[in-house]
Amino acid sequence: MIAASPTADSPASEPASLPTGCIIITGAASGIGRAVVDVILERRHDVRLGLLDIDGELLAVVQTEHPDRVEVAVCDVSDRAAVGAAVDAVAGRLPIVGLVTAAGTLHNRASIDLDEADWGSVLGVHLDGTLWAAQAAARSMGSHGGGAIVNFCSVAMEFGWPRRLPYSVAKAGVAALTRTLAVEWAADGVRVNAVSPGYVDTPMIRDAHAAGVLDADAKAQAHALGRLAQAVEIAEVVEFLLSDRSSFITGEVVRVDGGFSVVK
Numbered sequence: 001m002i003a004a005s006p007t008a009d010s011p012a013s014e015p016a017s018l019p020t021g022c023i024i025i026t027g028a029a030s031g032i033g034r035a036v037v038d039v040i041l042e043r044r045h046d047v048r049l050g051l052l053d054i055d056g057e058l059l060a061v062v063q064t065e066h067p068d069r070v071e072v073a074v075c076d077v078s079d080r081a082a083v084g085a086a087v088d089a090v091a092g093r094l095p096i097v098g099l100v101t102a103a104g105t106l107h108n109r110a111s112i113d114l115d116e117a118d119w120g121s122v123l124g125v126h127l128d129g130t131l132w133a134a135q136a137a138a139r140s141m142g143s144h145g146g147g148a149i150v151n152f153c154s155v156a157m158e159f160g161w162p163r164r165l166p167y168s169v170a171k172a173g174v175a176a177l178t179r180t181l182a183v184e185w186a187a188d189g190v191r192v193n194a195v196s197p198g199y200v201d202t203p204m205i206r207d208a209h210a211a212g213v214l215d216a217d218a219k220a221q222a223h224a225l226g227r228l229a230q231a232v233e234i235a236e237v238v239e240f241l242l243s244d245r246s247s248f249i250t251g252e253v254v255r256v257d258g259g260f261s262v263v264k
Helices: 031-043 056-065 080-091 116-143 165-188 203-210 216-221 231-242
Strands: 021-026 047-053 070-074 096-101 147-152 190-197 253-256
Touching: 021 031, 021 080, 021 116, 031 047, 031 056, 031 231, 047 056, 047 080, 047 096, 056 070, 070 080, 080 116, 096 116, 096 231, 116 147, 116 165, 116 190, 147 165, 147 231, 165 190, 165 253, 190 231, 203 216, 231 253
Parallel strands: 021 047, 021 096, 047 070, 096 147, 147 190, 190 253
Antiparallel strands: none
């Protein structure tokens, strides 16, 4: 474990030890993915982080802030070969012990007008990208005693969301993928779960609100708690599912939606 700063209970003479594993996070440069990065860096001193994102500038910011804890790779997660190479590069010599698939994208377009590019770009990131990252990480996990994978679903898979058809379909697919991989990979010690957030106060939601394509205030009131989630609240659940505290949980899609799904 990497030693924390010396305290009264942790003498300066105590030797530091090296990280024993690597956690991969896709979509790590902003939004929920970045919140997951921050929570794990604070809680898990036994690991390094391998961060994948398509935004190289934002990734560079994270690496500058934590040069001793993270490795980064610019990567389009819909490209299977690129994901495999990126995971291998950021993991280095450490076994992969965790994966978080937080990469995402979204279109606002009438279903009748969707073309192949619209459809493929959203499913490619959310559904294909989740599988490609899971495959790459599980190969290391299976040969080093197991690990935990946390995927991202959404409450959008549970209701009709006009003009976001590919997103809703992709998230429903991620739920099915999560359950199937949990069964297939259990014998290798790999647990696979997902979180299903409600609306979260992220740059994507703020941009949609500013553009007039989403009323964030109205969406906040659609939750029983009467507000949007903060990204760190989702990250806390992700960190739990990655940890040994959730060692008997697999194949679950955990709602973290502030009561959105139970409001009628």
